Amino acid sequence: MTPRTLARALGMALDAVLAFRLRTLFVSLAVAFGIAALTLIVTAVDGANRMAYQIVDMFGPDAALIFGGNIKKRAVGERTLTLTAEDARRIRRSLPGVYLVTPMRAKFDVTARYEGRTAAGLAAVGALEDYTKAWNWPLAEGRDFTPEDVERAAKVCLLGDKPARALFGDESPVGRTIFLNNVPLLVVGKLAYRGFSGGGGGREVDDRVILPLPTLTNRFNLDRKFFVGLRVKFSDATRMESQVAALKAMLRELHHLPPEADDDFTVLTADEVLAFLAMLKGGLMVFLGVTAVAALAVGGFVLANLFALSVTERSSEIGLKRALGARSSAVLAQFLFEAVILTLAGGILGLFLGLSLGQLLTRLEILTIQFSWKVFIMALGGSLVVGLVFGLKPARQAASLDPVEALRGGG
Template sequence: MLMPMLGEAWHAIGANRMRTFLTMLGMMIGVGAVVLMQAVGAGAQAAVRKQIDSMGSHLFIVLAGSPSSGGVRMGGGASSTLTVGDAKAIRNLPGVSTAAPVIPSSQQLVYEASNWNSQVFGSTPDYLKARDWAIANGDGFDESDVQSGRRVALIGATVADNLFGSDDPVGKTLRIRQAPFTVIGVLGRKGQSLDGRDQDDTVIIPYTAMQRALSNSRFRDSVRMILVQASSDQAMAGVETALPELLRDRHRIGPEADDDFFVNNLTAVANSAAETARTMSLLLGAIASVSLIVGGIGIMNIMLVSVTERTREIGIRMAIGARQRDILMQFMSEALMLSLTGGLIGVGLGLSGAWMIELIWHAQIALSWDAVVIAFAISASTGIFFGFYPAFKASRLDPIEALRYQ
């Protein structure tokens, strides 16, 4: 019963192909737009999530305070209020997984005839743990290297490409400023950070080697920042509260005095960016869904026209025994056939559009088959919803009046 009805519906909508195509066009555009926008939105979320994961998880950055000079306040991290001892004390706080003191500096790197300017970070082995940063080639340095101030370096992929080209950097010696450092490892690729900085344009050395060979600071134990990693999501709130209390106590800051440090919750910033991307994805999907409603209205409009044109046919069918239910199912099947065919073509258009965007603009696209199935199901539901009224109107026609219709 179903297959003959669908075959008849296909024959009926094929009687006027141009009108059928224009009717399906709205559904094709609607479904295609939903699939395409969901792919773009999911790709944006995936890109943001990748950047968040590259930063490390459950992170806080503690920056040294901002001193004043002649009434001019310097930026955060410009003073020497944080020490390696602070990092060791923070590491013992409940809920803290690791804490790494960091001394950042921009330095010129030289290897044979090649040179490159990069960010150099003096730290401890805990820096890689906090950043969830793997070593792709070679080995890392350990606490004994930190204690002895050994001049060894871990370099990022960008530094390796620009200084060493296709050569293996491990075991070779580069100069930072004029100090020689032996490359012992190459870091895995991280890509761009949320602020667009190339994280692979990085050199990591023991902070003691940084202080002895590259730093002009008189305070040998001072650091510019401390990278703190909480053990879990649940521990972050407690760590965020305990950090300022510990540092204020260690720095002997009075109740009314301002902090001489800043605590930044990187995870909160990252989650905010992820939430923004998710909201934009939902907004794009909602805007595209409007096209489905427009397509449904087009189906209802054409079906009403079809009922009017085929009034005499309906009368003949009812005169030879067709029931109201048969007429209803006939026109419902035509509306369903229009929406399903338009939806199927729309899915193809959406997938093709996503592929073209990825190919031409090199944007990250994440195809969600759930979104494809949902868009297709919505197109079918839209056809049933908007096709019901014309079908119901056709089934309620008076056979005698329908036969008299000219």
């Protein structure tokens, strides 16, 4: 076929698409739903990858988190407060390779006030000196806690980004005094914005106020013996497997656990966090993948059936074109062009639907999406494949019609 013949076939295909508007609507919508699901898959997986790297960056490749209780084998009514101040001291002093141990203690749903402004539902987190170093969390401004702040239970704090903005807007909070549940605290630093959930119960990590640990336990009357968890950092991140094994062995000895007993604690590292996120991502891909394939298949069958009916209805048109000298290849090309135009239109619509739905789910904190150009390419590529695969049979059916029989059928 010559380029001129192809151009004429394309022009006639565009005219047919505009003429049969109801068919155009049904086919485009059917394909759009499948492409929207495909768009969600790609953007959600990319978003999950970005989130995984952010979490691991915050977690730190050289760190381990120890939680009280066995999360994987927890029985009903089992104690979860199993980590003590003595555990923290022994790990810090006796475990080779450890250079930092930070107890984890928090009080939730506290309210901060400053000159008539309030920030409610915050987490008050207890910390020792060098909080930002312990949690790989840089300061936007100000300073970190010092050993003296911790030793004398100073009434100072670090503000997360959300309460800082709620109380001070764009102004600097450093040097101001806020009230946290009526406890006056001098703001000495502001934490950099992190921007994702993960602070427990779906809580945003930026929605917190950091206090010296003795200040938190004294002012809020918290248990001084047990901790919810411990964060341990090692000097050599390449030996994490052996160091974590030594950490578990020490904790079992400190807790006097017999060989046959399960751990009464849980140790998490960055590798385990990545493995867990990979499992979630795999489940998400399977679920959305099946949905996308099913939706695209439905769109393809709608296309094939409507085009098969269209061939029957347009038999006189096809017969007239053949009688006037049009080759079967030109008829084939016209119907394939029609199918591809319809599916590409559905693909563009589905791309915008998928991205819009992804943005909505991100705002509702159900999914996190990440747009890339491969989404655009895959959406249009998937639409093109659907058009060619499901449009080929009706197009061949139209091209194979006998001109005389077609004209008789149309009459």
